[in-house]
Amino acid sequence: MNERAAYVGPTILLTLIQAMVSWAVFAPPVLAKQALPAMGIDPAWIGLQPTIVFVAATISSMVSGGIVARFNPMRASQVLLLLAAAGSALIATGDLVIGALGSILIGIALGPTTPASSHILARLTPRPMQPLIFSIKQTGVPLGGALAGFVGPPLTLLWGWQSAILVIALACLAVAVITELWTRGYADFADASRKVSLELIGPLRLVLQSPVLRWMLTGCVPLVVIQYALTTFIVLYLQEDIGLSVITAGAILAVAQASGGTGRILFGAIASRFVTPLTMLLLLSLLAAAAAFLTASFTQSWPLAMIYAVGVLFGAGAAGWNGVYLAEVARLAPAGEVSRVTGAVGFVIFTGVVIGPAVFTALVAAFSFQVAYTCMGVMMLTSVFAFLRAAAHVRAGAN
Numbered sequence: 001m002n003e004r005a006a007y008v009g010p011t012i013l014l015t016l017i018q019a020m021v022s023w024a025v026f027a028p029p030v031l032a033k034q035a036l037p038a039m040g041i042d043p044a045w046i047g048l049q050p051t052i053v054f055v056a057a058t059i060s061s062m063v064s065g066g067i068v069a070r071f072n073p074m075r076a077s078q079v080l081l082l083l084a085a086a087g088s089a090l091i092a093t094g095d096l097v098i099g100a101l102g103s104i105l106i107g108i109a110l111g112p113t114t115p116a117s118s119h120i121l122a123r124l125t126p127r128p129m130q131p132l133i134f135s136i137k138q139t140g141v142p143l144g145g146a147l148a149g150f151v152g153p154p155l156t157l158l159w160g161w162q163s164a165i166l167v168i169a170l171a172c173l174a175v176a177v178i179t180e181l182w183t184r185g186y187a188d189f190a191d192a193s194r195k196v197s198l199e200l201i202g203p204l205r206l207v208l209q210s211p212v213l214r215w216m217l218t219g220c221v222p223l224v225v226i227q228y229a230l231t232t233f234i235v236l237y238l239q240e241d242i243g244l245s246v247i248t249a250g251a252i253l254a255v256a257q258a259s260g261g262t263g264r265i266l267f268g269a270i271a272s273r274f275v276t277p278l279t280m281l282l283l284l285s286l287l288a289a290a291a292a293f294l295t296a297s298f299t300q301s302w303p304l305a306m307i308y309a310v311g312v313l314f315g316a317g318a319a320g321w322n323g324v325y326l327a328e329v330a331r332l333a334p335a336g337e338v339s340r341v342t343g344a345v346g347f348v349i350f351t352g353v354v355i356g357p358a359v360f361t362a363l364v365a366a367f368s369f370q371v372a373y374t375c376m377g378v379m380m381l382t383s384v385f386a387f388l389r390a391a392a393h394v395r396a397g398a399n
Contacts, residue, residue, distance in 0.1 A: 007133060011125075011137055014077065014120065015139060017081060017175060018113060020144065020168075021113050023168050024084040024106045024172060029232045029236075030235050030250055031161045033235075034246070038094055052107065053103050053110065056110075057108070057346075059107075060107065060112055061112065063112075074182050077116045081109070081173070083108055083109035084109040085169040086102070087101075087103065088165050089166065114138075114326065114346055121133055128272060130331060132268040134323040134324070135265055138322040138326065139264045139323070141319065142261035145260075149250040149253035157247070211390075211393045215386045215393065218386040219281065219383040219387045220321075220345070221383075222379045223288065223321050225352055225356030225379065226288050226379070231253065233372075234295075238298075238307070242298055242299070242300055244304075260318070263319070265323075266320075268324055276394070277327065278328065281387045282388060284316075284317050284324075285321075285387060286380075287316060289378075291314035291316075294310045294313070295310055295314060360372050
């Protein structure tokens with residue numbers, strides 16, 4: 001009972017922190033059709049803002065391992081909330097340059113969020129429970145997306161898009177205050193001997209030295225790209241090509257994110273008890289590929305219920321993998337190196353997120369949303385192959 005109590009409370013709090021930072025990340029693309037014209041930009045440039053966010057996240061992830069290991073990881077999480085709040089407030093000004101600065105702050109907050117939580121949970125959670133607990137924590141990402149889809153559009157219609165963004169800033173501040181009650185209990189998680197530096201080669205070398213982690217790294221990049229093809233572009237696609245309202249399109253995104261959040265818990269539980277984590281990742285890659293192909297086939301004649309159903313499948317496959325994946329990364333990391341390995345994985349993931357929206361935007365501009373989503377489905381076959389290879393290395397004992 002005491003062992004369970006040690007990780008249940010932190011899991012709940014870290015999930016809430018992840019949700020707030022993710023809300024700040026996902027909200028601007030959802031409101032792009034309303035916000036970008038007010039800034040003098042065509043909504044077709046929707047991929048620009050997430051690119052700024054994830055470039056900043058890529059850079060901050062490079063120092064996150066050292067920061068998390070040297071300082072109190074719960075205090076670090078509190079600081080990340082404050083950065084997300086400040087970034088949201090700057091975006092809400094409606095000024096293009098100031099909004100770009102706000103996007104940078106949100107990206108800086110996003111980069112270390114997962115290494116900080118992994119550092120805490122890997123130390124507190126029994127290994128057999130880690131796929132489930134990490135999956136529960138990672139439900140904060142689709143929860144943030146669901147808040148962006150459900151809360152943002154109605155608030156925009158009532159008070160305007162700037163007020164909708166300010167609500168996020170206030171929510172991040174509120175959770176930062178709550179986090180203060182927990183920070184002192186994690187002072188002994190800090191290691192003052194660890195150096196903080198902008199490092200990439202060392203953490204990446206740790207990952208690349210492991211055959212399993214190399215293939216896992218290969219497999220996660222398409223999953224990351226397809227996840228943000230869902231969260232960044234689906235609302236605009238459903239409005240522009242399918243003719244749905246911003247409320248309905250946002251609700252479909254929210255349902256997809258809720259499916260991903262529920263799926264993370266379910267898939268984590270299954271990977272903890274019934275199948276291996278790599279088998280689960282393989283199945284989710286296949287599901288994400290199928291959902292991408294179905295999304296590419298949408299037309300205005302599709303029944304709304306069917307579009308919602310595909311959204312559920314898309315969310316489960318494209319947003320349900322993270323917890324199982326991060327738990328397996330933590331399990332395979334060398335002793336004492338969870339935060340550095342997770343930071344290296346985060347660097348590669350955020351690099352994929354930076355490149356992914358840019359490539360998706362280019363495909364949409366050159367061809368169409370349908371072609372872009374078809375390409376996402378084809379790309380997912382890389383993940384299927386990579387996780388098959390990773391599983392083969394695990395069976396051979398080559399960790």
